[in-house]
Amino acid sequence: MVAEELADSGCEVHSLTNGLALEEMLGEGGTDLVFLDVQMPDCDGIECLRDLRAHGFTVPVVIFTSLNDPERRRQAQEAGADAYVLKHELLDRLPELLQSLLPKRTGNGPL
Secondary structure, eight states, X not given: OHHHHHHHTTOOOOOXXXXXXXXXXXXXXXXXXXXXXXXXXXXXXXXXXXXXXXXXXXXXXXXXXXXXXXXXXHHHHHHTOSEEEEHXXXXXXHHHHHHXXXXXXXXXXXX
């Protein structure tokens, strides 16, 4: 659902299945924003974020989760998350997140 909403907002979206694929894509450049679920099939999203930051990737990252856990929120912030959003709030917060985290665009084109 999030990918569809982002695409409808004019974003180019890539849905990946694991952290390794994400690192490869980030290494190619051109990625402006990453959304990571805390509970991914092959890894923990916060651990993935730590790994990205350890490899020098500075792209903004939004961690989203269904877990309203203050400790996980703290871990995400310490790992370098730019935002920590509960899943049930994510669609409502998308416009704000895109506005604050995507690079400023010029012209009249889509986001």
